[in-house]
Amino acid sequence: MTPRESIREQMTHEEIIRNYRQAKNKKxxxxxxxxxxxxxxxxxRELLREAGVPLPAPGPQPPVSSGPPVSSPQSGTxxxxxxxxxxxxxxxxxxxxxxxxxxxxxxxxxALTWVARLCVLCEEYIAATEGDVPV
Numbered sequence: 743m744t745p746r747e748s749i750r751e752q753m754t755h756e757e758i759i760r761n762y763r764q765a766k767n768k769k770x771x772x773x774x775x776x777x778x779x780x781x782x783x784x785x786x787r788e789l790l791r792e793a794g795v796p797l798p799a800p801g802p803q804p805p806v807s808s809g810p811p812v813s814s815p816q817s818g819t820x821x822x823x824x825x826x827x828x829x830x831x832x833x834x835x836x837x838x839x840x841x842x843x844x845x846x847x848x849x850x851x852x853a854l855t856w857v858a859r860l861c862v863l864c865e866e867y868i869a870a871t872e873g874d875v876p877v
Contacts, residue, residue, distance in 0.1 A: 752778055752779040752780060753775075753778065753779055755789060755793070758775055758779065758786065758789060758790075759789075759790065759793050759795060761775060762775060762786075762790060762795065763795065767851060768797075768798050769798050770851055771851075772786050772787060772790075773855070774851060774854055774855055774858065777855060777858035777859060777862065778854075778858050780862065780865075825846060828845070828846065829842065829846065829856055829857070829860060830860065832845060832846075833857060833860060839853045839854045839857055840853070842856075842857065
């Protein structure tokens with residue numbers, strides 16, 4: 743299977759390339775595109791390479807945070823859980839990523855990443871409850 747074939751058709755190849763070219767932070771956009779298309783960063787990089795798109799130089803990758811750490815119940819605050827519940831409520835209401843970013847006080851890219859991860863988790867949950875194996 744070629745890298746192009748391994749990308750599930752969430753976005754067309756042209757849309758992926760255009761989206762990447764328009765991104766301000768190209769390194770982060772590769773992960774966002776991988777999440778949105780249920781594939782790996784390597785598959786996105788390979789697709790872009792095949793299209794002749796220049797890629798950023800590889801460097802040390804900082805760990806991607808899925809949000810602030812969950813506080814202990816004794817502390818009385820549970821920021822990550824509260825934020826996650828709020829994110830789910832916003833997505834259920836059809837709120838745009840730009841609005842989610844504003845409401846949660848994060849960047850647009852971070853909001854997209856959180857929404858993409860939420861979608862993946864929902865798909866995995868649905869597949870598990872139906873007895874299917876996630877793609």
